[in-house]
Each structure stands twice: as structure tokens, then as C-alpha cells.
Amino acid sequence: MTARSLPLFLLCFAACGAQAWGVLGAGPNPPAGMVRIPDGFYVPLLRTVKDPARIPVPAFYLDERPVTNGEFLAFVEARRKWRRSQVSPLFADASYLQTWKEDLNPGPNAPSDAPVVCVSWFAARAYARWMGKRLPSTAEWEVAAGAGYSRADGRNDDQFQRDLYAWLARPVPAVQQAVALTRPNYFGARDLSGLVFEWVDDFSTAMVTGESRADSGLERDLFCGAGSVGAKDASDYAAFMRMALRSSLRANNTTLSLGFRCARDEIR
Numbered sequence: 475m476t477a478r479s480l481p482l483f484l485l486c487f488a489a490c491g492a493q494a495w496g497v498l499g500a501g502p503n504p505p506a507g508m509v510r511i512p513d514g515f516y517v518p519l520l521r522t523v524k525d526p527a528r529i530p531v532p533a534f535y536l537d538e539r540p541v542t543n544g545e546f547l548a549f550v551e552a553r554r555k556w557r558r559s560q561v562s563p564l565f566a567d568a569s570y571l572q573t574w575k576e577d578l579n580p581g582p583n584a585p586s587d588a589p590v591v592c593v594s595w596f597a598a599r600a601y602a603r604w605m606g607k608r609l610p611s612t613a614e615w616e617v618a619a620g621a622g623y624s625r626a627d628g629r630n631d632d633q634f635q636r637d638l639y640a641w642l643a644r645p646v647p648a649v650q651q652a653v654a655l656t657r658p659n660y661f662g663a664r665d666l667s668g669l670v671f672e673w674v675d676d677f678s679t680a681m682v683t684g685e686s687r688a689d690s691g692l693e694r695d696l697f698c699g700a701g702s703v704g705a706k707d708a709s710d711y712a713a714f715m716r717m718a719l720r721s722s723l724r725a726n727n728t729t730l731s732l733g734f735r736c737a738r739d740e741i742r
Contacts, residue, residue: 508535508738509662514626516613519717529613536610536618537735539653539664540672541601543574544586546593549601551578556597565596569728573649588650589670589733595725598673598734607736609675612720614737616713619667621660628659638712641668646731667712673734677720 504510510533517528550557557577561570572592575581584590593601595609602608610618622631629635637657656668666672719732 504535505738507538509538510534510740511536511614511618511661511663514617516617518613519713531611531613531617533740534610534614535738535740536614536661536663537607537737538658538662540589540670540733540735541598542587542653543580543584543590546590546601547578547580547586549604553600553604556600561597563726565726566594567726567728570594570597572728573730583649585649585652587652589653589665591650591670591730591733592728593673593732593734594728595673595677595723599675601734602736605736607738609673609734610737611676612674612679615666615672615674616716618659618661618663620713621663623657623659626660634659638667642712642715670733671716671719671731673732674720677723678725 511531513533514531515528516531518525554560555562558571558574559577569592571584571590573580573584575583580586599609620626620628622628622634625631628638650670653669654664656665658664659666
């Protein structure tokens with residue numbers, strides 16, 4: 475499965491509304507290899523009447539670019555149970571690290587400087603913890619990825635939008651290119667679009683916010699974020715595509731187009 479071959483009914487959520495978010499202020503320098511995403515807010519694409527209209531997103535640190543095969547190799551060398559031949563099927567499906575040649579040899583189809591793909595949510599979370607970090611939340615990731623090249627709101631950045639949709643139209647390559655070759659966004663992050671999709675910590679609640687996923691009245695209460703039913707803003711499509719992918723995944727799933735990066739709380 476790849477995100478660009480998702481069932482049509484999942485992508486049809488794009489007819490529901492528009493994503494809205496904001497960014498406030500600036501702040502101190504981030505740790506090495508990370509960028510600081512300032513305080514902001516995120517409005518979910520879909521929510522229920524019991525959910526907040528927007529979610530505050532405190533400032534946090536985010537890896538500048540995705541985790542690479544070389545970095546993930548160091549992890550599986552140190553944590554044997556996450557090697558391809560050793561991992562439990564409870565934590566990764568049969569396609570786990572399928573681009574790698576051997577347990578400790580990524581090989582030519584997984585260059586050391588390319589993003590690691592075919593990793594499960596369990597594996598991504600374990601790597602993040604091993605690094606003393608965590609996976610970003612959906613709200614955090616979307617605020618970071620919503621920035622254009624020259625402004626915090628990428629919906630009004632024409633070149634960013636052209637590059638974003640050109641990437642979405644391309645097939646998934648057999649061998650991923652190196653990380654950090656794409657243009658940095660307004661916050662200094664690279665490859666949030668243009669390379670691979672990425673795991674988020676709360677992917678299993680991607681359809682709604684809070685605890686509403688367990689609500690027996692979910693279908694009745696569900697409505698579109700941003701109050702714009704039938705929105706025709708083309709810039710919504712990428713966010714809905716990411717939501718569709720997240721809502722279709724299980725924690726042990728792996729795909730050729732899905733990698734991850736890590737986040738860290740800002741010390742206040």
C-alpha cells in the first residue's frame with residue numbers, strides 16, 4: 475500500500491472543508507539537527523461538536539529532516555529486537571524494512587542518507603525514545619508542514635504549492651533520494667513534503683480530536699473543520715490526503731512511502 479494509491483472513499487474527505495492553523499512569535503535556538511516550531515494552533519479537518527474548534531500547539535522542536543537508513547541502522551544494531559529478522563509481527567508487518575538487503579546491511583535500495591521507509595509506528599516510536607525524543611503529534615506536524623518557503627502560512631505561497639502538488643503527482647520511487655535536498659520551509663525544516671509521508675504519534679485519532687473516536691454518536695456529531703463545507707481551495711488536498719493515509723493505518727503497518735522524524739518538547 476502507498477499513500478498515492480489510497481481508496482477513493484478516503485480521499486473524498488477533501489470535499490468536507492479546509493485546514494486552518496496559525497503561528498505566534500519566535501524563540502530560542504533549538505538543539506543540533508532540530509528546528510524550533512513556535513507557539514501556534516491547529517484546526518482539525520474533521521471534528522465533532524464536543525471537540526474544540528482549534529487546538530493550541532505550544533512551541534516544540536522538530537528534526538530538521540527525516541530519519542535516514544544510516545541512523546536507523548545504528549538503532550537496530552543497538553536494539554536487536556527491531557532487526558528485520560527478529561521483529562515481532564505484533565510490532566511490524568511482513569514488509570518491515572523490505573528495502574534493506576539484510577538485517578544490518580541496508581544495501582543499494584536503501585542508501586544511508588535516504589529516509590528510512592517500511593517502518594511501523596511501533597518501530598518509529600521505539601527509535602524516538604532511544605534518541606531521547608518522541609514522535610510529533612498530528613497537530614504539531616501539520617503546523618510545521620503548513621509553512622511555505624517564505625511565510626508561515628504556505629497556502630499563500632505559490633511556489634510551495636506548486637512543488638507540493640508536483641510531488642503528490644509523482645509515483646513513489648524504487649529508491650528514495652537523499653534527505654535535506656529539498657528547499658527548507660519558513661521554520662527551517664526540510665522534506666515535510668517532497669520526499670515521504672511521516673508517522674505521527676496520535677495517527678490513530680487522525681479522523682477527529684480528543685476522545686471522540688470512542689463516542690457512539692460519532693457519525694451523527696462529525697462535521698468539517700474550518701466551517702467551510704464543500705470548500706474548493708486546492709490547498710486542502712494535501713492535508714486531507716495525509717489524514718486519509720493516517721486513518722487507514724494500523725500501528726504495525728509499513729509502506730514504501732512512509733517514514734518519520736522526531737520531536738522534542740521545548741524546555742520552558
